[in-house]
Amino acid sequence: MNQIDEVTIWIERQSKPCSNCKEVKSFSEFHKNKACRTGRHSYCRKCRGIQGSQSQLNKAAENGEDVRECEECELLFRSKNYNKCRNCRGKNV
Numbered sequence: 001m002n003q004i005d006e007v008t009i010w011i012e013r014q015s016k017p018c019s020n021c022k023e024v025k026s027f028s029e030f031h032k033n034k035a036c037r038t039g040r041h042s043y044c045r046k047c048r049g050i051q052g053s054q055s056q057l058n059k060a061a062e063n064g065e066d067v068r069e070c071e072e073c074e075l076l077f078r079s080k081n082y083n084k085c086r087n088c089r090g091k092n093v
Contacts, residue, residue, distance in 0.1 A: 007037045016040065020047040050075070 010016040014027045019042040030040035031048065041048060057076035061067040067076050070085040077085040 010038055018042070018044040018047055020044070020051070 015024055016027070016030070016038055017024045018030075021044065023044070025044050027038075027040055029044045029046075031045060032039060033041045036042065043051065054076055057067050057078065060078070061076065065078070066080055067078055068083065069076055070088055071083050072088040072091075073085060075085050079085075082089060
């Protein structure tokens, strides 16, 4: 099956896989993007949010702000009191 056939199937089913997390999700879970073949971004909303916040934290770290890396998931976060991000701290409770 070539890529054009796959895109046609995704459009018919109104779902597609996220390029980052690889989960097949509904089109409603992707931002619109006219430049893409399916009319939706390649990353789902959740993954794009994580990517955006990580980009902001990388810039903050470059500017000398206190940014740490989570011990479990290795995502960056701002905190002076913890060694794990909010999501990983919540999993252990």
